[in-house]
Amino acid sequence: MSESRNVTIRVPVLARVEGEGALDLTIEQGDIKALRLRIFEPPRFFEKFLEGRHYAEVPDFVARICGICPVAYQVTAAQALETLFDIDIGPWARAMRRVFYCGEWIQSHSLHIHLLAAPDFFGCGNAIELARIAPEEVRRGLRLQALGNELMELFGARSVHPVGVRVGGFHATPSPERIDALRKRLAAALPEAEALVRWTAGMALPPDAQDFVSVAMRHPVDYAIERGEIAASDGLLIEAAAYPEHFTERHEPHSTALFSSYCGRPYLVGPLARLNLNRDRLPDDVQTLLAEVGFALPSGNVFHSMLARAVEILLALREALRLLADYHAPASPWVDATPRAGVAVGCTEAPRGLLWHRYEIDADGLVRNARIVPPTAQNQARIEEDLRLSLLNFGLDHADDALRLHCEKVIRNYDPCISCATHFLRLNVSR
């Protein structure tokens, strides 16, 4: 195939986080002339909807932003408001928030690996085809996903748009009997998660080392999930409130999602960014496992994101088990809140990466202004940069179908919501 051919690849329906997007790729004279990840879903106006709402409504309201990671939105909002209101939710609620969050990581990562990303690496068009050649692995993935959902249901009453979190703690307390039953199942799942790490480490991934900045939260002791400061791989370490001083959002005509940049450059958020920055926060035996399977960190190959998700499933199971040991129900699962006027800022690590919230609250506890920066928007510029670099590394002389599949693989590595969208792709090729 000649390198001087002209190719236009249009992927017109590429939905994202509960939305719609597309990919346009133009190759002329053996060079990429245009590459755009177009997010064309109409704005959803969640930030505007929040204006005038009482602070107590915020956790349930923001949970509706995403069906896959509602816990991230709830916990981020609640913690931002608790910081403003100077509330100490106490050790029980702090620990259970992390457990709740672990459940979301387990379900979201399991879903992404088995139903969305892994089929790419086995020559399968979807999870059903993968299930025919790797049934035990898919069954294992579904079991892990179900376990994550159960952890979410334990604290949120339901796994999709849970309702358990409130400003000040939780609405209800799970019984010790339920916790005990779930702990046994979490412990039984540990070998399965370890096997999942080995399975994903054994997949043949495209060699694709790239130079990018990783951005993720970092905690003095723990692997950062729901607590910590914002760190970057160039040494930045800031509090959540300083985020706007270092990270900017801009609008691009081809997208209704904002593009984020750090020092004028795209950056990576998500599981691989987290591992790149927090390898030393992993338990020793998990680090030993990574060395054993040959997962060297930091990694510049974003195709390692799937392996990173498997590692985080193992980590989340262990964290949930650790925090649920010696579980005792508290006298009250929440503390009362008294609103105060000011600016509430907070961030957590959603399954797909850093999630940042800012709310202006008035003296009556009403939201005057809200700003939410989700991981998908932060990764959007990085995805475009990755696609360009990865395609050049892959070789532009491949057939159109191979180019399209490679683009889809790259996109699927970033976000299960975009991943799900790419399964809807229809491809138009013109020469």
Next chain:
Amino acid sequence: MRVRVIGIGSPSGDDQAGWRVIDALATRAIAGPDEIFLEKLDRPGAGLIDRFAGADCVVLVDAMCSGATPGDIHNLSRTDWAAYRGGLSSHGFGVFDALALAQALLALPPRLEVYGIEIASSEPGARPGAAVCSAVERLADRLAGLLNGGI
């Protein structure tokens, strides 16, 4: 025999059909020989497969839009599944995608009955229309008869 009857739906208008069949069955006197579990689900995705574990027979009821008359009751065989498959995404993993995945995993129950109730609209917060309410009662009668006789 362990029989699990699952109604799939949402609180939106006619889309309550599956849930309402479960509610209607719960009010019927069923004295058959089988151990019967009634359950209402909302977008179970691949999690539907978990619900098949240990069941000798599963009856699924969901709303559907095929262009037929609202209130029509469809009994869908395996050859119908492919026509209703979605895109296999995290947001669009439908009932028939889950059934196809269960089939690939050899996780289908020994007996599976899939019923669809044709609906007209699914407005959030609306009550189901008269045609769907009537179909709910008819299907509940039919299933109660089936269960009373023993699967």
